[in-house]
Amino acid sequence: MAVDASDFLRRSGEFMQRQLPQIEVWALNKTGDDALSALQDRMKVSFDRPTRWTLNAFQVWRATKSTRLAMVQERPSVGRRHYLKVQESGGPRQQTALEKLIEARVVSAEILRAVVPTRDARVDSYGNWSRGERNQALSEIGAQRDRAANATETSIKRARRRGRSSYFVPRNGGLTPGIWKRTVGGDLSKVATFAKRAPLYAPRLKFEDTVAATYRDRLEPNLKWAFERAVQTMR
Structure with missing residues (x-):
């Protein structure tokens, strides 16, 4: 038995070239959502009865095909507040x-x-x-x-x-x-x-560590999920 896979490879290459930007966007945004959830879970454990405002202090700046960059960042309203920054770095609060x-x-x-x-x-x-x-x-x-x-x-x-x-x-x-x-x-x-x-705080939030760990652990599975989604929705 013999096989000529050239047509399959050509079609696969065309598919990847066409769908790769969307696959990356889906994977990055899902990883950003996972990181946000991990931060909220950490706050529920590290803080005493955190308020809804505290749990929703961060947001995901979503990736697009043109940027292919997702960011987990403070909401604009948090920039004027100080206690989360102190919980991240430690030290006296303002x-x-x-x-x-x-x-x-x-x-x-x-x-x-x-x-x-x-x-x-x-x-x-x-x-x-x-x-x-x-x-x-x-x-x-x-x-x-x-x-x-x-x-x-x-x-x-x-x-x-x-x-x-x-x-x-x-x-x-x-x-x-x-x-x-x-x-x-x-x-x-x-x-x-x-x-x-001023009250002194020890570092408790670990924002960067939590986001970095989620990126390492979840990006590859999310790329696989995004690829399967692209295959299922291909035309």
Whole structure:
């Protein structure tokens, strides 16, 4: 038996020449999606109850036939935020907008570098300081961004008559620096501490390592998947 494979080879070459750009695009984009999923899985393990905003902080810039380059990168909105960058590289974090407001309007820089909620602070399902208590506390200590949203002495007294707790920053040195809560019955508890030093973070995210490992592990299987897809959809 003899075979002449020249026609098969010619057709195969034409197929690959025509479909290779699309195969590469499919494989790169699928690998990018795999890397994004791997990052999200790592954040779920490394972080304590990460918010949806944190889990969706990255996106895949998809490859095209003209570029054949896929990138996993921060969303534009993340560029103004700092905590993910600190989680990647480690070290001290920058001040948050809340901390800058309190430093500018309530206490001096010698007292405050960071605001850290305590165990007595109300928290949401993600373990963060609840927005309701935080906004009330900022309003009553005069640290809201919109000064019109800050409470007055009259409104605070009115709220206390209605049975609501009040919040204050001690001025006489008898209490440690921070935001304190006073119930109608007079009980005191500290809901946020003013720290003189920025919190230090160890590298935890490992963005580059995670993406690089996914690229090494998934590109070849994804190229095979893309080739099979091209064969199945060929005309």
